[in-house]
Amino acid sequence: MLPCGTNAKCALAAVRNPVKFAAVSDETRQTESDFPPIRDYALIGDCRTAAVVAKSGAVEWLCLPNIDSPSIFASMLDRTRGGHFTVRMAGGEMVSRRYLEGTNVLETTFAGPDGRMTVTDFMAIAAEGGRRLDPERELVRIVDAVEGMPEAEIVCAPRPDYGREKIRIHSRARNGWAISNSGTHHFVHSDVQLELRGMDCLAGRVRLKAGERRRVIFTCATRDPAIMASAFDGDRKLDETTAWWREWLSQCRYTGRYVAQIQRSVLALKLLDFVPSGAIVAAATTSLPESIGGGRNWDYRFCWLRDASFMLRAFADTGFQREGLAFFDWLMHTTQRTQPHFLTLYDVFGRTDVSEITLDHFTGYRHSAPVRIGNAAKDQLQLDVYGEVINAAVDSIRRGNWLTPSECRLLGKVGGVVCDEWRKPDDGIWEQRGMRRHNTYSKVMCWAALHDLVELADKGVIKVDRDRFVRERDAIRAEIMERAYNAEIGAFVGAYDETFVDATALLMPRTGIIEADDPRMVSTWKRIRERLDHKGWILRYEHGTDGMEGNEGAFGICSFWAVDYLARAGELDEARARLEKLIAEANDVGLYAEEVDTETGEFLGNFPQAFTHTGFINAALALERVEEGRKPDVRRRSGKGLEHGADEEGQAELEPETET
């Protein structure tokens, strides 16, 4: 294996110039056997794209210019073809890692016989934005020698377009290096002397004295002539970016017991926020596997409408009203082309052309193939989405948002779609392919949609066929109680006439369809704990339910749903114990993936996962509310605010929620 993790050209260069090539140490090689655990990753970003950084000092995933663009570094999915950008200490080991307080600036400390050094990684953000001439995107890596005379080692092996495109790296003399390919152009600027290895890899080493600093900056340009980065500007960018994140985080209203963890979670969610549109992607990555060696590898760099109400609540309850409402506005705007029907997911600009293909030239993380880009789940019928969107709309009204007349009419039309379609089997929240069922959670969310719409109609916010909505709503509930509750096993099952339990049953009290302490919910929880609970982590459903080979891990968000359920049921001690165990299981920088291997504790699935972090925030806040003697959710306002909604101008509006 070669230092650049690369190809025949590098091999040829190595043969021709073995001494120079050997200057890059073996430690920077990326071999197929050394995929780091997903737990070892951290994320940095600029709210447009994000980079995954391993403990080794390697950027193993970065898409440019946007978070859903093709990758430029993807060794996370293929050690030889993916490409990486490593900055580390030669002969040293990573000894600690942290985000600078209140920021998404990552600092990794290496130590070895030669001394100690830190690598500070971030994507530059400036408050001025486009009012200044800055590169479109800037990945900045700053090396500081702390003790002794550590030797910093840099290897940059870009592989554009998921490693499908050949590149050539050209020297631009004092303007660094240019990486030419057919699409987005990339540039490397550094105050470290870099050398070309082969035609497609840059590398360099520099020995530093304590107190010395070096920088390396990776930028891109898509349309216009590039704005060149100056390596020395890295210091100013660090100050600006740190200040920006701290200023943003200062909006946080949460001051409870888990302030550090909650702040880290909202910072992680902000990294998944695509600010040009307000969309929030489900995760920054694609195809990190839900089971090692298995085929459950999906692209999560899209926006699921289902996440709306969870996201809105997580942001708004912690003081970030703007982010929550921006996501809701994106949702209302982006679905215009398909309204009143909703697709399951959209891309960050609201486009629906997200066809799924496999990247067969990639091995996949630890040989978990296929690697997929795009997501075929967009064409599925997932009826719970309607309930989540309606719930988000109602929640946003409660929080002081207002709806336009057309949005009010849309809500009514969505209710009509729910009335028409709730009897159909669907693909469900877990997007199981090729096996439509009468999923209980889908029915519950259809009930919730009509329940909320009837409430809005009663308050005069919207005008709908109320009698029909009430009739269908009651019919849904009657059917759920009759067909979804299996008296023999004493549980609400995952789908009608089935016997497996599904963790989504834990959300039923949240919708109001049943009380958490109802005997049927209590017995359902008992069954879930028996069948799905593994050391505090909750599987989404029983193994074998989805018909796919291999077992998957436990779902992070389901585990937090259990905390939320227990808080609502008044089981506060167990809720607290579970929550604290889950908090302890976050990785060293406070991030969660989608799933956890129940045997080894390793993370599985895409990383970091917005759904898991919203689950944590919502569960922690619900528990603290109940412990303080309040209701677990933002309190529903009396009809006073609602009554002046849907006025002559047609704007539905509620007074903002205030704590009592």
Add this chain to the structure above:
Amino acid sequence: MIDTAFHHSWLFVLVWGLIATAIMSTVTEGAQMLGISRMSLPFLFGTMFASSRHRAQVIGYILYSLGGLVFGLVYVGVFYTLDYSSWWFGALMGFLHGLFLITVMLPTLPYVHPRMATDYDGPTSRRRVEPPGPFGLHYGRLTPTITVLAQALFGLVLGIAYAH
């Protein structure tokens, strides 16, 4: 032959100058959107006068449009001087104009543009705009082709307009 009164009017020159500029812009902007070339004369003009990306874009397009009108006048002046115009003659003028642009103007730009880095000095806090390099090749391999093609189209449109 140019023989009608309308052909002699300033309005005619301005209208066709604008049309030719619009067509040339469509080609260069289209090439940018397709990822063929990052060459953007409006951006380069704009950054000469503004350090804000937003303002540079606006100023650049205004200057670029005015420049199109000025060059339209120059082309028409040549037509009148030679008392000849045709589509191929206009295209030839544009082609030569394009060649001049990529061989002389673009490589000289770093030395007159206050915010453009040079290959010798590197970027400083003020000189940050990427230099075009020989023939504008830094902005993409097809930049010379696109630039010359766009200029040739500019001349062709004016040549057609004055051929009647």
